[in-house]
Each structure stands twice: as structure tokens, then as C-alpha cells.
Amino acid sequence: MVNRKIIRFERWRLVRAFALLTFTAGIAAASLGTTTAWANPCTAVDVVVARGTGEPGWLGAAVGDPLYGTLRQALPVDSTAYSVNYPANLGVPTSVSDGTRDMTAHLEHQAAMCPDQRFILVGYSQGAIVVHGVLGTGNVASMGGIHTLPGWIEPRVAAVLLFGDPNRLAGWGVPGAYGWRTGNYCTAGDPVCGAGLDWGAHSNYGWAMWPAAGFAASRV
Numbered sequence: 001m002v003n004r005k006i007i008r009f010e011r012w013r014l015v016r017a018f019a020l021l022t023f024t025a026g027i028a029a030a031s032l033g034t035t036t037a038w039a040n041p042c043t044a045v046d047v048v049v050a051r052g053t054g055e056p057g058w059l060g061a062a063v064g065d066p067l068y069g070t071l072r073q074a075l076p077v078d079s080t081a082y083s084v085n086y087p088a089n090l091g092v093p094t095s096v097s098d099g100t101r102d103m104t105a106h107l108e109h110q111a112a113m114c115p116d117q118r119f120i121l122v123g124y125s126q127g128a129i130v131v132h133g134v135l136g137t138g139n140v141a142s143m144g145g146i147h148t149l150p151g152w153i154e155p156r157v158a159a160v161l162l163f164g165d166p167n168r169l170a171g172w173g174v175p176g177a178y179g180w181r182t183g184n185y186c187t188a189g190d191p192v193c194g195a196g197l198d199w200g201a202h203s204n205y206g207w208a209m210w211p212a213a214g215f216a217a218s219r220v
Contacts, residue, residue: 050127
């Protein structure tokens with residue numbers, strides 16, 4: 001009898017603890033949802049990043065994530081970041097086209113919703129080609145299905161940051177209107193942007209984070 005009472009008490013205590021834990025988690029989740037829902041979508045700067053081929057991470061582990069962490073320290077104003085939603089897969093024929101569609105749609109949406117917001121466009125490797133397409137670089141814009149930025153948004157682009165850019169090797173730069181706002185970074189030995197022989201160099205861009213962030217901050 002005593003044992004049954006102890007077992008019932010232990011069960012009741014476990015149920016009560018579980019209920020309390022669930023309730024607490026519910027409050028935390030609700031609180032997090034409220035914070036997210038009320039986050040300001042119209043920060044002074046929106047950093048829009050197209051990651052490299054197969055690159056893991058939110059904005060991209062090799063470039064986007066560390067760059068945004070550096071930009072948050074370097075920029076004199078508040079910012080948000082957006083990861084371009086596209087395959088980033090060379091095996092998908094529409095990968096670059098999909099990237100330009102999503103990046104352009106995001107920029108158009110933000111520009112209409114936030115009249116004072118400015119943009120920093122970032123592209124790494126295949127993502128750099130996506131940025132070229134959005135800006136209207138000739139050899140990319142001539143590909144099928146490329147979505148280019150409407151002219152009315154051009155003045156809102158504060159800076160363009162390109163890393164491991166295949167177009168650099170091909171001799172293509174961004175259109176003239178964006179030239180002074182563009183920083184293009186290529187690690188020595190990178191075969192994708194500089195005709196080097198060291199494939200490891202293509203993922204070695206830690207050195208460029210502060211130079212790129214400083215460049216962007218000077219143009220915001």
C-alpha cells in the first residue's frame with residue numbers, strides 16, 4: 001500500500017514537472033515568436049548574400065556568415081541579412097537563374113516596403129555569378145532566364161562584394177554604374193577567379209572579411 005502511494009506520488013510529481021516544463025517552453029516560444037514578429041524589417045542596410053556552390057551555413061560558412069559578423073561590427077548603422085534562396089548547385093541548369101530571380105524579388109520587395117533602406121550585395125563563387133546577373137553584367141545577363149535589377153533600385157545599392165568570382169578570371173566586371181561600389185576579392189592561387197592551381201585557396205577568404213567590411217562601410 002505504501003509502495004503504491006509512493007509510486008502514485010512519483011508519477012504525479014513527474015507529470016507536474018513535465019507540465020511545468022511544457023508551459024515554460026510554450027512561454028519561451030511565444031516570446032521568441034513575438035520578438036521575431038515585431039523585428040524591424042526596415043533597418044538602414046540589408047545585406048543580401050548569394051552563397052557558393054554547395055556551401056553550408058545560413059549565409060554561407062566560408063564567406064557569408066563570417067562576413068556578416070564582421071559587417072555588424074563595421075557598419076555605422078543597423079542591418080539585417082538575407083540568404084538568397086537558390087540551389088547553388090552546378091548540376092541544376094537553372095541554378096543561377098533561380099538565384100537571380102530570388103535576389104531580385106527580395107530587393108524589389110524590400111525597396112518598396114522600406115523607402116530609405118540601402119543594400120549590400122554579396123556573392124561568393126557561383127553566388128558571384130548570381131550577383132553579376134542581377135546587376136546586368138553582359139555575359140551573365142545574356143543567359144536564359146536571368147532576372148536583372150530594375151533601374152530605380154540601382155541608387156539604393158550601397159556596395160557590392162564579390163569573392164572567388166569566376167567572372168574575374170573571364171575578364172568581365174560589373175556594369176560601369178556599379179564599378180566604384182564594387183570590391184572584388186580573389187585569394188592568391190584560387191583557380192576559380194585567378195587561374196591558380198590551389199583549390200584550397202578557393203575557400204580561404206578569412207583575410208578578406210575586414211577589408212570588404214571596411215569597403216562597404218565607407219560607402220553606406
